[in-house]
Amino acid sequence: MRIALNASILRAPRTGIGQYLVELVQALATDPNLELQLFNGWNWQPDLPTTALPGYSRLSSLIKRCVPNAYALRRRIEQQRFERGTRDATLYHDPSLWPFTFDGPMVMTLHDLTHVHFPDTQPKDRLAAIERHAVTSVEQARHILVDSQFIGDEVRHYYGVPIERVTVAPLGCSARFHPRPSVQLTARLQSLNLQPGRYLLCVGTLEPRKNLQVVLRAYQHLPPTLREHYPLIIVGMAGWRPEQLAAPLQRALATGQVRLLGYQDDNTVAELMAGARLLLFPSLYEGFGLPVLEAMASGTPAILTRTSALPEVAGEAGTYIDAHADRACAESIQRLIEDQPYWQQKRDAGLLRAEMFSWQRCARITASVYRQVVES
Incomplete structure (x- = not known):
């Protein structure tokens, strides 16, 4: 099964969603029945980038200030580049609220509904784009992964998603976090x-x-x-x-x-x-x-x-x-x-x-959802 994964968030310094994506990809890579292809926002690659794109945050801020409708323009370019690598993908998984358009089954991960509860945490142009696309994306997703039961309940309540389309895949903890003398x-x-x-x-x-x-x-x-x-x-x-x-x-x-x-x-x-x-x-x-x-x-x-x-x-x-x-x-x-x-x-x-949480468990649940979606 060939899985197309949107990894473009890894261009920026890693925060929560970036850490999720890195750990999930590494855990999924141990499944011999899955072939992962990662979209970095410009090209497709089989492996995770080792570091963020140098100067990405400064460059991104400069483009936003200097280029009219920067989000929409960048999105159109990325969509075109994205489509070049998805022709033989079995399934597309996006870890964000704004998946690319894909002619096939799509799974998305909704980590939270911050844009609903705290809209002032997003730049206005980005928030407007999220509000335009989030509802459509949720409707188009064959299945939605969430990090917690709390978010699963919110997704079902706010978007009206049936319970059978939502699966909780709790996050794990990297091995680098352990007690140290x-x-x-x-x-x-x-x-x-x-x-x-x-x-x-x-x-x-x-x-x-x-x-x-x-x-x-x-x-x-x-x-x-x-x-x-x-x-x-x-x-x-x-x-x-x-x-x-x-x-x-x-x-x-x-x-x-x-x-x-x-x-x-x-x-x-x-x-x-x-x-x-x-x-x-x-x-x-x-x-x-x-x-x-x-x-x-x-x-x-x-x-x-x-x-x-x-x-x-x-x-x-x-x-x-x-x-x-x-x-x-x-x-x-x-x-x-x-x-x-x-x-x-x-x-x-x-x-x-x-000890109750692991990325291996998160990956097993995620891979199970992939198979469920493909076989349905």
Whole structure:
């Protein structure tokens, strides 16, 4: 079975959907009955790109500013290039809301409905394109994969998709996320002026949906001695509407106790995750919440909100707070720092919980859907 996969998102630095695609492709590649062909936005190739396209983010921003109707123009060009490699494809799988036109069975992955709940997280021209095409794409898809039961329920409710056309394929966790002794972390952390177990970590794109504001407020409620010994480290690239975070973030950075590392490579993130005392992930909305799973697999307890799909991932291993309760968040941080038995309990529960998720399982479910669609 020859599967055409849209991998054009890998031109940009990898965030959640990019990580999903990389891990899924690697797991699917072990199935001898599947032949994968990847569309990189311009050409077809059999293998994953090893890195993002150099300068892609800057070039993309420049084109948007300088070329009228840049999204529509780029889409027409990509559609033409896409069609050249799909003539003998058995099935087409797209991991986004806006699949290409394909004359055959199409499977799409809907990771979340952020465009519905948080339309201000998308540039206006992109949001307009998504709104035009999403409904049609959902109607045309033979089957829809989702990362969580929560999103499956949303897809059925919002788009009216029958239950038999939706399958939950929970995400997995890369093998690079695992507990590490301090001696293995020293070199990397020293280069960042950090000590194992002596910092708090936030991982995610800097955008209002990630609710970083409550983390910054909670951190200021901690006793000065804890802030002195446990800096707050923020890892992630700027997202849409970063100006909403600019003032509070700049004030926090000025203290010297909050540090913004920006986008980091996969291995650095994995070591930062394993070395943190805890992960802060109070997101307002997630289709899954991959950093929470990665933290648990690393032996790092997570503080998170009981919203959207996050409880499906963390279960009882999570330490839950209200999305806007900065003082309750501060209390949870302080407890995970000072109460060692409680920290150990959450660490052990997280490691056990993480074993329930794997990319091999995600790939098996995905391949089963491929076969179901082709045989129907």
